[in-house]
Amino acid sequence: MAKIELKDWPGVLENSGETVLETLIANDVPFPFSCASGDCGACKGRVLCGEVELQSCPEGILSREEREQGYVLACRCIPKSDLKLEALDELVALPPAKRQTAWVVQQSRRQGDVVILNIQPRQEISFLPGQYFNLKFDNLPARAYSVASQPGDSCLSFHIRLLPDGKTSGYVSRDIVGHALTLDGPYGHGYWRPQHEGPLLAVAGGTGLAPMLSIVNAALRANARREVWLYYADREESDVYWESELLALQQRYPNLRILCELSRARPPAQGVLPRRYQRVTAALQQDWPSLAGAKVYAAGSPRMVDAVAACTRSLGLAPRDLHTDPFSDAHEHRLDGALVTWCRRALRRWQKGPFAQLETASELE
Numbered sequence: 001m002a003k004i005e006l007k008d009w010p011g012v013l014e015n016s017g018e019t020v021l022e023t024l025i026a027n028d029v030p031f032p033f034s035c036a037s038g039d040c041g042a043c044k045g046r047v048l049c050g051e052v053e054l055q056s057c058p059e060g061i062l063s064r065e066e067r068e069q070g071y072v073l074a075c076r077c078i079p080k081s082d083l084k085l086e087a088l089d090e091l092v093a094l095p096p097a098k099r100q101t102a103w104v105v106q107q108s109r110r111q112g113d114v115v116i117l118n119i120q121p122r123q124e125i126s127f128l129p130g131q132y133f134n135l136k137f138d139n140l141p142a143r144a145y146s147v148a149s150q151p152g153d154s155c156l157s158f159h160i161r162l163l164p165d166g167k168t169s170g171y172v173s174r175d176i177v178g179h180a181l182t183l184d185g186p187y188g189h190g191y192w193r194p195q196h197e198g199p200l201l202a203v204a205g206g207t208g209l210a211p212m213l214s215i216v217n218a219a220l221r222a223n224a225r226r227e228v229w230l231y232y233a234d235r236e237e238s239d240v241y242w243e244s245e246l247l248a249l250q251q252r253y254p255n256l257r258i259l260c261e262l263s264r265a266r267p268p269a270q271g272v273l274p275r276r277y278q279r280v281t282a283a284l285q286q287d288w289p290s291l292a293g294a295k296v297y298a299a300g301s302p303r304m305v306d307a308v309a310a311c312t313r314s315l316g317l318a319p320r321d322l323h324t325d326p327f328s329d330a331h332e333h334r335l336d337g338a339l340v341t342w343c344r345r346a347l348r349r350w351q352k353g354p355f356a357q358l359e360t361a362s363e364l365e
């Protein structure tokens, strides 16, 4: 059994062979994490003392240089000895996740096979701009979707790209206004950090635009004059599904720059926002000689997020200034891991005393 000490956290935690992240979760430490599968980098920390076995993870998320400097992903490492660890990100207690019934109150179909769903929860719910919820329709498996709305809005808005033969995609492609669903959340660590004052870059791949809109709107409402760059990346002209709203946002905030990057299209442009015909990583390299002092948020496919992570790091972005929630399908498998974690946590509480209160089933996530 290894002992884990975490900087700025009282006490010593016991690890019996599971990942460091599982130990932290089981002990209610508000350590940042999101995918729990090595895809987002949210759980990055540094080993100050001790040895770990590091499982495989993408180079873009944890580079060779970072490994050499002692950085690890808590969800991908198992202690080989007693450990002293520091979190890269702040230890913040996030709004608690709740599970409740909600209803679809509005639905519209956009080009690019995107459905916009507005959902009314039974009770008001707190979340941070950039977080996501698990939506479970009918008897289908739950799926994660990032919220595009602002905290305090009367309903939650989601942008859902329809995938061929996708289970939830198939369901939301039908008229489902009035249907009930189970809403579970919020989750995720790719949320907006209001304390940061340097340039803010929001990089959205496809429907990764939803959480980036939530972050960009929150940042501009807090300070309309701050420097914000929104990169919207997709493949074809026919994928661009939020053009007029982006244009309206650009007109409202002169310090907001919206860049539309299409990797597979060719001129002439069909929309009103200016286009560039390249990958979003090429655009970042073109626009930024250095990203030192900036904050970057990214959402979309794991492959894009991974490429953005590698690119921004090569441009001097500090690891603590990148925040992502990739749309990883490993997330679905995570429910199993989360169940194990929940059972372990329940066991620990029971060991502390049979009357210690167990939390709700939303801990399953």
Ligand SMILES: Cc1cc2nc3c(=O)[nH]c(=O)nc-3n(C[C@H](O)[C@H](O)[C@H](O)COP(=O)(O)OP(=O)(O)OC[C@H]3O[C@@H](n4cnc5c(N)ncnc54)[C@H](O)[C@@H]3O)c2cc1C
Residues within 6 Å of the ligand: 132, 143, 144, 145, 146, 147, 159, 160, 161, 162, 163, 164, 165, 166, 167, 168, 169, 170, 188, 207, 208, 210, 211, 325, 326, 327, 328, 329, 331
């Ligand atoms: C944190 C997070 C946030 C997310 N936010 C968003 C968001 O805002 N918007 C959004 O559109 N998506 C988002 N996603 C992705 C979303 O959760 C779903 O994964 C996605 O919508 C597909 O769900 P589905 O049920 O329609 O498809 P699934 O049924 O899960 O299928 C997905 C794809 O895999 C294929 N497939 C299914 N089963 C198999 C199999 N056995 N073998 C081979 N292929 C198979 C299907 O044909 C389909 O193309 C997010 C994911 C995460 C983790």
Ligand code: FES
Residues within 6 Å of the ligand: 032, 033, 034, 035, 036, 037, 038, 039, 040, 041, 042, 043, 044, 073, 074, 075, 076
């Ligand atoms: S939570 Fe560990 S990499 Fe995403």
